[in-house]
Amino acid sequence: MDIKLKAEKRNQGEKLEKEFVAGVLYGLGVENKTLKLKANEFSKVYSSAGESNLIKLEIDGEEKNVLIKEIQKDPIKNFITHVDFYQVDMKRVVSAEIPLKFIGESRAMKELGGLLVKNLDELSVECLPGDLLDHITVDISVIQELGQAIYVKDIKVPASFKIFNNPEDSVVTVIEPREEAVVEEKPVEEVPVADKKEEKKAE
Helix, strand or coil, X not given: CCCEEEEEECCCCCCCCCCEEEEEEEECCEEEEEEEEEHHHHXXXXXXXXXXXXXXXXXXXXXXXXXXXXXXXXXXXXXXXXXXXXXXXXXXXEEEEEEEEEECCCHHHHCCCXXXXXXXXXXXXXXXXXXXXXXXXXXXXXXXXXXXXXXXXXXXXXXCCEECCCCCCEEEEEECCCCCCCCCCCCCCCCCHHHHHHHHHHC
């Protein structure tokens, strides 16, 4: 599925209206370009593309293959104010953080009451731009016993992927259910009135 987005060149010092987001395009051997985009259009694309899907960015009728490298948000109102696009060479590998999608049902959770602990939400990979995925699937149904884990080395990825995470890192595990500790409240000891008076005299 092609993800497309339109942008316009932005003049230096140009003040943007509130419906626009500022942006910049850069890449290896590419001249930097300052851009502006419709905020609502960019939000829709970002929600579906994230930072691991190729986007066909149209600038003045010319399409460029890009990745979203970074976004900046207003610290108070939390809306996006700026976006960095990286123009890729389809023949050169790129690095990306690809989200993990957990599927299936674990026996250790369903029958033994275990708690699922996710230690990783994404994998750091390197591959050609055309091989990028929007997510990597992790099937937790293979976890049958409490304490069992799925490691980075267990995850199936395309042969073209180079994974930078430690193969022995735990991605997800199911642990024994925690028992809530019962805290016994000690009664508050009351100080006799007479003793309180003596304490004041002593002071």
